[in-house]
Amino acid sequence: xxxxxxxxxxxxxxxxxxxxxxxxxxxxxxxxxxxxxxxxxxxxxxxxxxxxxxxxxxxxxxxxxxxxxxxxxxxxxxxxxxxxxxxxxxxxxxxxxxxxxxxxxxxxxxxxxxxxxxxxxxxxxxxxxxxxxxxxxxxxxxxxxxxxxxxxxxxxxxxxxxxxxxxxxxxxxxxxxxxxxxxxxxxxxxxxxxxxxxxxxxxxxxxxxxxxxxxxxxxxxxxxxxxxxxxxxxxxxxxxxxxxxxxxxxxxxxxxxxxxxxxxxxxxxxxxxxxxxxxxxxxxxxxxxxxxxxxxxxxxxxxxxxxxxxxxxxxxxxxxxxxxxxxxxxxxxxxxxxxxxxxxxxxxxxxxxxxxxxxxxxxxxxxxxxxxxxxxxxxxxxxxxxxxxxxx
Amino acid sequence: xxxxxxxxxxxxxxxxxxxxxxxxxxxxxxxxxxxxxxxxxxxxxxxxxxxxxxxxxxxxxxxxxxxxxxxxxxxxxxxxxxxxxxxxxxxxxxxxxxxxxxxxxxxxxxxxxxxxxxxxxxxxxxxxxxxxxxxxxxxxxxxxxxxxxxxxxxxxxxxxxxxxxxxxxxxxxxxxxxxxxxxxxxxxxxxxxxxxxxxxxxxxxxxxxxxxxxxxxxxxxxxxxxxxxxxxxxxxxxxxxxxxxxxxxxxxxxxxxxxxxxxxxxxxxxxxxxxxxxxxxxxxxxxxxxxxxxxxxxxxxxxxxxxxxxxxxxxxxxxxxxxxxxxxxxxxxxxxxxxxx
Numbered sequence: 001x002x003x004x005x006x007x008x009x010x011x012x013x014x015x016x017x018x019x020x021x022x023x024x025x026x027x028x029x030x031x032x033x034x035x036x037x038x039x040x041x042x043x044x045x046x047x048x049x050x051x052x053x054x055x056x057x058x059x060x061x062x063x064x065x066x067x068x069x070x071x072x073x074x075x076x077x078x079x080x081x082x083x084x085x086x087x088x089x090x091x092x093x094x095x096x097x098x099x100x101x102x103x104x105x106x107x108x109x110x111x112x113x114x115x116x117x118x119x120x121x122x123x124x125x126x127x128x129x130x131x132x133x134x135x136x137x138x139x140x141x142x143x144x145x146x147x148x149x150x151x152x153x154x155x156x157x158x159x160x161x162x163x164x165x166x167x168x169x170x171x172x173x174x175x176x177x178x179x180x181x182x183x184x185x186x187x188x189x190x191x192x193x194x195x196x197x198x199x200x201x202x203x204x205x206x207x208x209x210x211x212x213x214x215x216x217x218x219x220x221x222x223x224x225x226x227x228x229x230x231x232x233x234x235x236x237x238x239x240x241x242x243x244x245x246x247x248x249x250x251x252x253x254x255x256x257x258x259x260x261x262x263x264x265x266x267x268x269x270x271x272x273x274x275x276x277x278x279x280x281x282x283x284x285x286x287x288x289x290x291x292x293x294x295x296x297x298x299x300x301x302x303x304x305x306x307x308x309x310x311x312x313x314x315x316x317x318x319x320x321x322x323x324x325x326x327x328x329x330x331x332x333x334x335x336x337x338x339x340x341x342x343x344x345x346x347x348x349x350x351x352x353x354x355x356x357x358x359x360x361x362x363x364x365x366x367x368x369x370x371x372x373x374x375x376x377x378x379x380x381x382x383x384x385x386x387x388x389x390x391x392x
Numbered sequence: 393x394x395x396x397x398x399x400x401x402x403x404x405x406x407x408x409x410x411x412x413x414x415x416x417x418x419x420x421x422x423x424x425x426x427x428x429x430x431x432x433x434x435x436x437x438x439x440x441x442x443x444x445x446x447x448x449x450x451x452x453x454x455x456x457x458x459x460x461x462x463x464x465x466x467x468x469x470x471x472x473x474x475x476x477x478x479x480x481x482x483x484x485x486x487x488x489x490x491x492x493x494x495x496x497x498x499x500x501x502x503x504x505x506x507x508x509x510x511x512x513x514x515x516x517x518x519x520x521x522x523x524x525x526x527x528x529x530x531x532x533x534x535x536x537x538x539x540x541x542x543x544x545x546x547x548x549x550x551x552x553x554x555x556x557x558x559x560x561x562x563x564x565x566x567x568x569x570x571x572x573x574x575x576x577x578x579x580x581x582x583x584x585x586x587x588x589x590x591x592x593x594x595x596x597x598x599x600x601x602x603x604x605x606x607x608x609x610x611x612x613x614x615x616x617x618x619x620x621x622x623x624x625x626x627x628x629x630x631x632x633x634x635x636x637x638x639x640x641x642x643x644x645x646x647x648x649x650x651x652x653x654x655x656x657x658x659x660x661x662x663x664x665x666x667x668x669x670x671x672x673x674x675x676x677x678x679x680x681x682x683x684x685x686x687x688x689x690x691x692x693x694x695x696x697x698x699x700x701x702x703x704x705x706x707x708x709x710x711x712x713x714x715x716x717x718x719x720x721x722x723x724x725x726x727x728x729x730x731x732x733x
Contacts, residue, residue, distance in 0.1 A: 167581060229574035230578070233574050333591050337573045341705070342566045385572060388569045391565075392563060
């Protein structure tokens, strides 16, 4: 089963048509712009065969998909006052200044969608914003149809030397209820029958989308699944230094202690069924999702499957050791995606999109230093970016 | 601005090895190398010199530190300077511990010693200015020590270790690695499968020794404590949904239940809809009152302690715990039902 991803140049980007209740603006790469209240980031994609680029029925990850290279759709929404859920957190993308080093999106043309929702309840508002954002991303890629691709990548797992170690990716997807939900084929992660083995190319092909708005710095936006560095790396190394055994999706924020233990055992069993000798376990959001990751790490190690865990630190500024939300002794191989508590130098943008006031009421254009945790995806725990922390 | 200078018995001119048992001693103004240091300070005066014998400090560290901290508490200096201790292990260790203890109490502190001095590792959050291995380096050390001490006293934000001339302190700092986290993860996993386990973040947990079990719960005073963000309806004291800076105590006034509409959760880390339909499910007052009526617990403490445990730094959470535990102990509470979310 092969899947091809065809890249098309950003100059095919066209101004999208008007959308009711949404302000649309295209910002050039590196513009002195701060984007606030960012919910999600999506790469424009379309399938020439007419099937959805963000399918709710599956299967994704076969045939061909077109992508608009160097373009990102950013959806911005400040949930209306009365409906503002307590757990919504500020989420920033700086396209220039010190914060630009924390995001891949600063180097892209950004299509910024600012939603001005009518009072309808935050669940309905969110559903409509996600639907619209994915539809815009698909529509923007329409200009690639009939054009000449700059590059075609082929994702297919050929035979590999049985002597190479078999490595799987265990990817955690949050589901803690409304506004904390990642979606698998449009279904909340908690209702998608996880943990289970999942076609890795399907993850890259729009099967997983983001609706998780907890700490922005630890968020995995849709773009990071579409361009997942971990899955790409495992495809790249397949047959060379490892055998890519497959992907397991698991839920973060299993609700009870029993659920957590059960899910951890099942994730380890799913990795075992893939024949994995080792797994990279990734994390989504913060808090008790870290407990799910640690229990999964322990279950895998006890099943004889070696683990490396990817997670962010929440380290106090004067601490000489990393502070992790949870930890088990089996987690002896950890990749740190950085300390979300560290402050990023203040910056004065020329323009602000998404909303002029940060959620704490301060003006976005003249805010002081902002912690990494408020920068979208900056310390994401899929290892998408290069931020890390070390003892200095 | 005012500085306190720490020296050992030798540099404070109290005597040599024969005076190494001298307990902490308070001297007015600058003494010995403090005079040279004073000349290197900008806008800072050495008001007091604290001296202690190296043997005394090594053998009675807790008592020595306690006595020195009492002096620091009285003087309230803008900066504490210790040494230079050069290559002297006992003196360097004492300088480092005094400076670290001052820094822990919010007094900017800097010690000076050779970079291989074992004291460097004991300096905690205090700064260490590197010096030569012996006293011949005094002339070179004092201007650099004075400059950093002046900067600390002024309260200005310090630059990097390299820029300001102090030794790296071992704090966690973000940096951009050469490879993505995913690439590094695959490398670490392949290395581990090959028998070489490495990590970028070593885990650790504080182990809290449980106290002895409550001998007789039926006569015990039991308190309810929560980090679930549970507050009287309307959140009168504005407990934050995240990163709380304090905790609150609310009288239960004999309430038998945490009624919906009278209490709510403002916690920002989970969906509070169900919790607010029945706040007893966050803080089980209804159940505990039942146990009280049945005589299975002696009495319910009439104060509810609450905060929001969400994004709370460990050091802050530890402080909350110590403060609340102190009040509960003073109130004679013998057992706590601590509900977390």
